[in-house]
Amino acid sequence: MKKILIGFYILIIIGIIICLSNSNIFDSKKSEAIAAGEKIYSKNCIFCHGDTGKGEGSKTGTALGSQNFLSSVSDKDLYNYVKYGREGTVMPAYGPRMSDKDIKNLVAFIRDWQSEEIELDAPKTISGDPENGKAQYNLYCLNCHGEAGAGKDKMGTALSNPQYLKYTTDKQIWIGAAYGREETRMGPSLKGLEGARQLKEKDITDIVTYIRSLEKK
Known part of the structure; x- marks a missing residue:
């Protein structure tokens, strides 16, 4: 019985170690993505969207670092905004210029500006006059x-x-x-x-x- 209990505890300890290890790996990959995204942002986006993403760049740019904005969009939304751009404006489509990985890293960097998740109420049905x-x-x-x-x-x-x-x-x-x-x-x-x-x-x-x-x- 003691051997069974000892074996059971060993399995629990091994599981905890694996979970912690995987968590560290995840955090490390996330940090790497953010760091890579920051370089991409500095090269392509900072001139319009500014150092802190508040649209304070020397050219036209919206406030990507807004907590209200980040609380209302998903990573997929940010990905699409970057990939497809806005034709006829100064926001180009980066899909032809960046790899899928580069865009995802950029999204990770932008998402890292989010310091809080704000609940913003809106009507369930939006249909008016x-x-x-x-x-x-x-x-x-x-x-x-x-x-x-x-x-x-x-x-x-x-x-x-x-x-x-x-x-x-x-x-x-x-x-x-x-x-x-x-x-x-x-x-x-x-x-x-x-x-x-x-x-x-x-x-x-x-x-x-x-x-x-x-x-x-």
């Missing part, structure tokens, strides 16, 4: 995002861009409009938050519906 959405957009969003979502240099994302609309969900657009990106000119718009705009949930839903209507079929 595009006409009211257009009116609200022209009143509150046009100055930065341009006529019909065309975007403005160093001001606002091109919301009607085909890649943006293809790889961004209605929920993500809603969250972006409602909660904004902290420490940027894109402040929150949802009523009750500390933003200059105080829009009802329905108004934001209507704006998102209007933006989605700009998608070319």
Whole structure:
């Protein structure tokens, strides 16, 4: 009986050692990916998105390091943004320029900026009145995002861009409009938050519906 117990305990100890070893291997690989991604970022992205990813680069760039943004997108979303870019803007498609591994390493580096996971509520169904959405957009969003979502240099994302609309969900657009990106000119718009705009949930839903209507079929 003692031999059986001793053998059982040995198996447990071996299992713990293997788990710890695998954990160290995982952490090591993650660290290597982040370090490789940082080099790629410094070479390709820093000029637009800035040292800390807050869009403070010398050229146009959105705030990738925003905790609100990182809490609303998956690694797959980030991968698609990098791979397919935004045609007609300064954001090129890096798919033809980078290997799959390079893009994944870059995503790992960007994800490492996330220091907290924020729960950002959004309606389960986002379907509103595009006409009211257009009116609200022209009143509150046009100055930065341009006529019909065309975007403005160093001001606002091109919301009607085909890649943006293809790889961004209605929920993500809603969250972006409602909660904004902290420490940027894109402040929150949802009523009750500390933003200059105080829009009802329905108004934001209507704006998102209007933006989605700009998608070319």
